[in-house]
Amino acid sequence: MEVNVKNINNLISKVYKDSIADEIGIEVGDILLSVNKEKVEDIIQYKFLISDEDIELEIQKKDNKIYLYEIEKDYDEELGIEFTNPIIDKAKSCRNKCVFCFIDQLPEGMRETLYFKDDDSRLSFLQGNFVTLTNMSEDDINNIIKYRISPINISVHTTNPELRVKMIKNKFAGRVLDIMKRLAQAGIEMNAQIVLCPGYNDKKELERTLLDLSRLHPYVNSAAIVPVGITKYRDKLAKLEIFDEKNADETIDQISKLQAKFLKELNTRFAFLSDEFYITAKRPLLKYDEYEGFVQFEDGVGMITKMGSEVIKYLDTISDDRLNKKKKVSIATGNSAYEFMCEMAKRIMDKFENIEINVYKIKNDYFGETITVTGLLTATDLIAQLKDKDLGETLYITRSMMKSDEEIFLDNITLKELEKELNIEVMPCENAGIHLVDKITK
Template sequence: MEVNVKNVNNVISKVYKDSIAQELGIEIGDLLISINGQAIHDIIEYRFLLSDEYLEVEIKKINGEIYIYEIEKEYDDDLGIEFTNPIIDQAKSCRNKCVFCFIDQLPQGMRETLYFKDDDSRLSFLQGNFVTLTNMSEDDINNIIKYRISPINISVHTTNPELRQKMIKNKFAGKLYSIMERLAEAKIQMNCQIVLCPGYNDKEELTRTIKDLETLYPYVNSAAIVPVGTTKHRSHLPNLDIFNEKTANETINQVHELHKVYLEKIGTRFAFLSDEFYIIANRKLLEYDEYEGFIQFENGVGMISKLEREIQEHLKTLSKEKYSTKKKVSIATGHSAFEFIKNMGQEIMNVCEDVEINVYKIVNNFFGDTITVSGLITATDIIDQLKDKDLGETLYIPRSMLKADEEIFLDNITLEEIQKKMEIEVVPCLNEGCDFVDKILK
C-alpha cells in the first residue's frame, strides 16, 4: 500500500516503556500518518485528537508497510511516543526587531541554536516560551481557542499600541490587547512578561500596562516585570539605558503601591518584579509567602526567597554525624546572586563545621559586566577567573549555566571539557534547596 506522506516531521523518536505504543509494536523510526483519518500537522492537533477514547492510528513502518491500529483507551491516556521534531511542524521564527532583543546582542561563536528566534504559540504551550503574538493569523488564533491551547506565555512589554509598535518594530504589534481580549473571552489562561526599558515602557506606561492586564484577570493570571539586559555587543543597535539603584527603587515603590490596590481588589499582587530589581536597588526582597506560590518563578521572580527557605528548612533536617567528613569545596555564581550564595554557604558551614565553602563571583567578561545573572555565565569566564584559585575537591555551579537538555555552556564548551581544563570535578546544582545542600555535602 502506497501512501503519500508529506510531513516527515512525524517520525517517532521515542517509545515509552509499558506504553500503549510499545504494546502495539510501534517503534522508533515509524511514521505517524493520521489519527481517526485526520492528518497530523502539528503537536497541538496531535494532542487534541489524542483525547478521543477510540482511535484509529495510521502508522507507516520503516519497511514502508502501513498499519492501522484500533485503540480503546481512557480520555487522558497517552500513546507514549515522542517525535524527532517536538512540535512536528516547523517552528515559527520571530519577525520582530525589538529594541531590547537579547539575541541581537549575542557575539559570534556560540551554540547555533541560540541565534534562532522562535515566536510560536505551540512552543509557549509545550515548553513555556514567551511569544509576542505578532505573527499570528486568524487561523492561528482560532486554533488556540479550538484546541484549548492554555496556558500561553505572552511577551507584552506594553499595552500601548503605538509604543509597542515602536519597541517591537512590527506593524502588527499594536493588535496585542484585542487578541488577548478574545483569548480571555474564550477562557484561555495567559501569563505575561514585561521587559522594562527605562525611557520606553516604565513609569506611567508601566502602570497603564499593568492596569490593562489586570482587567483580564483571572485569565491573565499574573505579570512578571524584568529589567532589560544589555551586552557589550550592541554597538550596531540603538542606545538603551539600564536600571540603576535610583531607578530600580522608584520602580519597586511604584509596583508595591499597585500591590496594595490589587490585594484589596482581586486578592493577589498580580504584578511581580524579578529579583534583579531588588538586588540593583540594594533592597530586601518580598517575603516567601508574598510571592503567592511563585507563579512567575521561571522569570526570576522570587528565586532567591524560595531557595533560601528551602536551604534553611533542609538544613534543619540534617544530622551532623552524617555529614562529618572534612572537605573543601567552591561555588561559582554571578554578581546578582553572590551575596546570597555566600550567606547560604555560611549557613551550611554553621551546621556542618567540617565543610569549608568558598564562593566566587564571576564577572561576565563574555557579554559585558552589565550582565550579572548566573544563567548567562560562560565556561570561558569561569576558567579564566578561577584557574589559579585553590578550589578544593569540587566546584559547584548553578544548573542554569548549562543548556536545558545538555551539559554544555553558552560558549559551546561542555561540562566534560571544563573539568579537564580546570582539573577539578564540576557539579551543576538545581535551583532547589535540597539538591543544592545535598550535592555540596554528598
C-alpha cells in the same frame, strides 16, 4: 500500499515501556501519518486528537507498509510516544526587531541554536517560552482556541499600541490587548512578561499596562516585570539605559502600591518584579508567601527567596553527622546572587563544621559587566577567572548556565571540556535549595 514520506517530522523516536503504544506494537522508527483520519501537522493538534477515548491511528512501518490501530483508552491518557521533532513542525521564527532583543546583542561563536528567534505559541505551551503574538495569523489564533493551548506565556511589554509598535518594530504589534481579550473570552489562561526599559515603557506606561492586564484577570494569571539586559555588543542598535539603584528603587515603590491595589481588588498581587530590581536597589525581596506560589519563577521572580527558604528549612531537618569527612568545595556565581550564595554557604558551614565552601563571584566579561545574572555566565569566564583558584574537590554551578537538555554552555563549551580545563569535577545544581544542600553534603 506503499508511500514515500518526504517530511518525517512525525518520526517516532521513543516508545515508553508498557505504554499503549508499546502494547500494540508501535516501534521507534515508525511514522505517525494520521489520527482519526486527520493528518497530524504539529504537537498541539496531536495532543488534542489523541485526548478522546476512542481513536484510530494510521502508522507507517519501516518497510513502508501502513497499519491502522483502533484504540480504546481513558480520556486524556497518553499513548506513550515521543517524536524526533518535539513539535512535529518547524518552529515559527520571530520577525520582530525589538529594541531590547537579547539575541541581537550576542557575539559570534556561541551555540548555533541561540541565534534562532522563536515566536511560537506551541513552544510557549510546551516549554514555557514567551511569544509576542505579533507573528501569528488568524488561523494560529483560532488554533490556540480550538486546541485549548493553555497556559500561554505572552511577551506584552506594553499595552500602548503606538509604543508597542515602536518597541517591537512590527506594524501588527499594537493589537496585543485585543488578541488577549479574545483569548480570555475563550477561557485561555495567560501569563504576561514585561521587559522594562527605562525611558520607554516604565513609570506611567508601566502602570497603564498593568492596569490593562489586570482587567483580564483571572485569565491573565500574573505579570512578571524584568529589567532590560544590555550586553557590550550593541553597535548600531537603539540606545538603551539599564536600571540603577535610584530607578530600581522607584520601580519597587511603584509596584508595591499597585500590588496593594490588586491584592484588595483581585485577591492577588498580580504583578511581580524579578529579583534583580531588589538587588540593584539594595532592598529586601518579598517574603516567601508574598510570591503566591512562584508562578513566574523561571523569569527570576522570587528565585532567591524560594531557594533561600528551602535551604534554611532543609538544614533544620537533616542530621549534622551526614558528612563524616572533611570536605573543601567551591561555588561559582554571578554578581547579582553573590551575597545570597555567600549567606547560603555560611549556613551550610555552620551546620557542618567539617566542610569549607569558597564562593567565587564571576564577572561577566563575555557579555559585559552589565549582565550580572548567574544563568548567563559562560564557560569562558569560568575558566579565565577560576583557572588558578583553590577550588577544592568540586566546583558547583547552577544548571541554568547550560542548555536545558544538554551539558553545554552558551559559548559552545561542554561541561566535560570545562572540567578538563579546570582539572576538577564540576557539579551542576538545579535552582532548588534541597538539591544544592544534598549535592554539597553527600
